Amino acid sequence: MTAAAPAHTGRRAGHGAWFLVLPALIPILLLSLGPLLYGVSLAFTDAQSGRTSPTQWVGMLNFQDLLHDRLFWESFRIGLLWAVGVTVPQFLLALGLALLLNQNLRFRWLARSLAIIPWAMPEVVVGILWRLVYHPDAGVLNETLSGLGLAGDTDWLSGLATALPAVVVVGIWAGMPQTTVALLAGLQNTPHELHEAAALDGAGAWRRFRAVTWPAIRPVALSISALNLIWNFNSFALVYVLTNGGPGGRTRLPMLFAYEEAFRYGQFGYAAAMGCVMVAVISVLLAVYLAGRLRGGDT
Amino acid sequence: MGPARSRSRTPRGVRAAQYTALAGYLAFLAFPFLWLLSTAFKPARELGSLHPTWIPEDPTLGNFRQAFAEQPLAQAALNSLVAAVCAAVLAVALATPTAFVLARRRGRLATAATGWVVISQAFPFVLVIIPLFLVLKNLHLVNSLPGLILVYVVWSLPFALWMLVGYVRAVPPELEEAAAMDGAGRLRTLVSVVAPLLAPGIVATALFAFITAWNEFFFALVLLKTPEKQTLPVVLTHFLGAEGAADLGPLAAAAFLATLPSLVVFAVIQKRITGGMLAGAVKS
Numbered sequence: 001m002t003a004a005a006p007a008h009t010g011r012r013a014g015h016g017a018w019f020l021v022l023p024a025l026i027p028i029l030l031l032s033l034g035p036l037l038y039g040v041s042l043a044f045t046d047a048q049s050g051r052t053s054p055t056q057w058v059g060m061l062n063f064q065d066l067l068h069d070r071l072f073w074e075s076f077r078i079g080l081l082w083a084v085g086v087t088v089p090q091f092l093l094a095l096g097l098a099l100l101l102n103q104n105l106r107f108r109w110l111a112r113s114l115a116i117i118p119w120a121m122p123e124v125v126v127g128i129l130w131r132l133v134y135h136p137d138a139g140v141l142n143e144t145l146s147g148l149g150l151a152g153d154t155d156w157l158s159g160l161a162t163a164l165p166a167v168v169v170v171g172i173w174a175g176m177p178q179t180t181v182a183l184l185a186g187l188q189n190t191p192h193e194l195h196e197a198a199a200l201d202g203a204g205a206w207r208r209f210r211a212v213t214w215p216a217i218r219p220v221a222l223s224i225s226a227l228n229l230i231w232n233f234n235s236f237a238l239v240y241v242l243t244n245g246g247p248g249g250r251t252r253l254p255m256l257f258a259y260e261e262a263f264r265y266g267q268f269g270y271a272a273a274m275g276c277v278m279v280a281v282i283s284v285l286l287a288v289y290l291a292g293r294l295r296g297g298d299t
Numbered sequence: 300m301g302p303a304r305s306r307s308r309t310p311r312g313v314r315a316a317q318y319t320a321l322a323g324y325l326a327f328l329a330f331p332f333l334w335l336l337s338t339a340f341k342p343a344r345e346l347g348s349l350h351p352t353w354i355p356e357d358p359t360l361g362n363f364r365q366a367f368a369e370q371p372l373a374q375a376a377l378n379s380l381v382a383a384v385c386a387a388v389l390a391v392a393l394a395t396p397t398a399f400v401l402a403r404r405r406g407r408l409a410t411a412a413t414g415w416v417v418i419s420q421a422f423p424f425v426l427v428i429i430p431l432f433l434v435l436k437n438l439h440l441v442n443s444l445p446g447l448i449l450v451y452v453v454w455s456l457p458f459a460l461w462m463l464v465g466y467v468r469a470v471p472p473e474l475e476e477a478a479a480m481d482g483a484g485r486l487r488t489l490v491s492v493v494a495p496l497l498a499p500g501i502v503a504t505a506l507f508a509f510i511t512a513w514n515e516f517f518f519a520l521v522l523l524k525t526p527e528k529q530t531l532p533v534v535l536t537h538f539l540g541a542e543g544a545a546d547l548g549p550l551a552a553a554a555f556l557a558t559l560p561s562l563v564v565f566a567v568i569q570k571r572i573t574g575g576m577l578a579g580a581v582k583s
């Protein structure tokens with residue numbers, strides 16, 4: 001109770017300590033929970049930018065409109081395609097790479113140093129970087145392809161068929177280091193002796209992976225994949241710079257769509273409703289993932 | 300010892316395959332960045348050539364000069380610097396005391412705070428930015444750096460809190476008890492015993508908040524309207540021009556410059572981030 005009390009309770013910080021918490025908790029509550037609730041409530045209004053008449057409560061109208069908005073569902077489909085298309089190959093590549101970097105190889109340090117580059121770069125710069133790579137005339141990709149005798153005149157980011165795959169490759173590149181480092185951290189917690197014992201028992205590489213490595217890194221692998229799915233579904237800057245949603249909406253992710261509705265057309269209420277639907281989908285993803293983790297067990 | 304033995308045990312063919320895979324990965328990581336560098340130093344004539352080369356035949360700094368002439372790059376860098384420094388300092392100043400208390404208690408509030416960090420990571424920002432935009436507009440803080448800084452502080456608080464809680468937990472509570480036994484008051488214990496041990500963690504958290512703000516694009520795009528107020532990432536997109544008809548040389552030069560600060564900072568704190576941040580993001 002008094003100032004002396006914490007001395008023998010050790011882990012408890014004393015009641016006076018709550019004054020230390022308020023400076024951060026009040027802004028967090030006011031400025032993050034507040035806008036969130038405000039944002040959700042906007043979804044039930046006809047709020048628009050530059051509106052002179054007062055904003056009206058419209059109930060479920062925005063959501064009913066969304067239900068019939070083909071473009072929104074198309075962007076949703078593209079968003080899921082993009083999130084899965086980036087997360088799954090990225091995970092497999094990062095897993096292979098983490099296993100590789102866990103070996104005693106020369107030049108591991110080089111891989112680690114280079115991995116900083118995509119990780120530390122502003123997403124806008126990553127977008128610019130790859131626009132230079134994909135550039136139809138001055139880009140290194142077409143130049144390399146024509147050097148190999150393959151057609152070298154593709155306009156990757158403007159082609160209806162090539163735009164989404166091209167953008168997905170950039171997404172994989174940008175998130176590889178983070179995923180790899182997470183998996184590598186998991187691997188380094190695996191006891192080395194278990195591997196040796198399994199090897200002595202005559203277990204092959206695949207059996208050792210299934211029986212020793214995977215169980216050890218499974219929690220990390222699931223967490224990082226779930227987070228990657230959610231982050232990718234919400235991404236904006238990368239695709240904004242690469243294609244701005246084009247060509248013909250082929251790469252228009254939900255965030256790009258909602259951004260345009262809100263800040264180009266001023267439809268705040270409608271865009272807020274989109275945000276709510278996105279939150280709902282993400283909650284499902286989170287719930288599925290948490291349920292999977294709680295159920296535990298292997299396979 | 301273990302690794303040395305496994306090196307001799309690994310068959311030569313497997314080794315070769317491993318090194319090939321590693322080389323492939325290094326190339327995949329490096330080539331876009333090397334291409335950016337190459338483009339940044341190429342004169343316009345070479346950029347227009349039918350067969351672009353990796354090494355500029357006639358390297359030039361002209362693209363950098365042109366980049367500064369075309370867009371208010373210096374002003375944008377200053378804006379980014381002010382926004383990122385203010386956001387980092389404020390976020391850490393607000394989060395440190397809270398982290399201290401949350402780390403030493405394992406109550407419902409600590410669980411709720413941790414849950415909030417997870418949720419805040421999963422947010423589609425559009426749902427938050429619309430109300431923030433309306434509020435900031437009423438406060439006449441749209442198109443102003445203070446408005447943007449406010450958003451950055453709120454946005455980086457949960458994560459700063461999380462990183463700091465980890466660092467506080469790493470300080471053994473016995474040290475505080477010992478100081479209390481020696482008759483040091485609570486504040487003195489904090490200042491002279493805990494703070495020095497916590498300092499590297501606080502610096503790492505601040506630098507991390509700095510990089511996130513320096514790199515941030517979405518909020519800056521929405522909130523900053525006039526070029527002289529905009530931050531570096533937003534100004535960079537002006538180089539893209541309409542319909543992607545970009546002036547490649549200056550674009551590459553400006554993009555390269557915008558990356559340098561975060562690369563340097565990141566190289567310094569990379570070890571700490573991988574520890575602190577991944578512990579936070581992955582172990583939920």
